[in-house]
Amino acid sequence: MTDTAAEERAAERSPKSPASAVQSVDRAVTVLEILARHGEAGVTEVADELGVHKSTAFRLLGVLENRGLVAQEQERGKYYLGAGVLRLAGAAAVRLDISQEGAPVCRALADELGETVNIAVLDGTAAVNIMQARGPASVTAQNWLGRRTPLHATSSGKALLAYQPEPVQQAVLQRKLARLTERTITSAAALRRELAEVAERGFAVAIEELELGLRAVAAPVRAHDGAVIGAISVSVPAYRLAEQRLAEVVKRTVAAAEELSRRMGYAC
DSSP states (O other): OOHHHHHHHHHHHSOOOHHHHHHHHHHHHHHHHHHHHHSOBOHHHHHHHHTSOHHHHHHHHHHHHHTTSEEEOTTTOOEEEOHHHHHHHHHHHHHHHHHHHHHHHHHHHHHHHTSEEEEEEEETTEEEEEEEEOOTTOTTOOOOTTOEEEGGGSHHHHHHHTTSOHHHHHHHHTSOOOOOSTTOOOOHHHHHHHHHHHHHHTOEEEESSSSTTEEEEEEEEEOTTSOEEEEEEEEEEGGGOOHHHHHHHHHHHHHHHHHHHHHTTOOO
16 A cells, blocks of 8 residues: 555544545545546546545545536446536526626616615525616615625515525525514514515515615516526615605516516516
């Protein structure tokens, strides 16, 4: 047994340190890069490029195969990138596409209403804002870009969650719903009723549920197959969104979401 192989086996028998865990992640990513570069590769080739023992390369490939990130040709024993990589790439592409296509839609809506407009996508049990445009009246608006916000307390979060499959909704409903203001929905039953209403009417409203003094409206953005992949929202200080203006903001927001959905290939 070589010194390198002996050291690797000794490291595997000992409790994993943070450094060794990071090294494993780095090696796994390198394996994916090797397969992306060569198209396919055997265990020996992967081990040689990594500079590790074949048994280590085999274990790395096995873990990646279990997660669907690599697959193996049964006849030749070569490994290649699996469908899991396409799934991850597709999710990233959706974010890039909706951000790119949504930029002019956001700017137009922000200019039209004079308020802050965001595009958010689902990120686990939160919504993350990936695009923002500010209107000329938004002198007091916050920078929401890149911020993760709770699904139960935001208009975009509710617009996203309302159209998700039951298991996704349940994952949120069974968690403790944090009270952020006196208006935040903290009851799972109440949130479920709210989501049903959102799905029926086609838009969501949050009245000072995330922050006092902040009101927002959001509508879902759909992909070519009809799946909701994002939400476009308008955030307005409460004093600028009285009841008489709310209907107009809802109308404009829904229209913008429909326009972005068309750009994403959905036939509205």
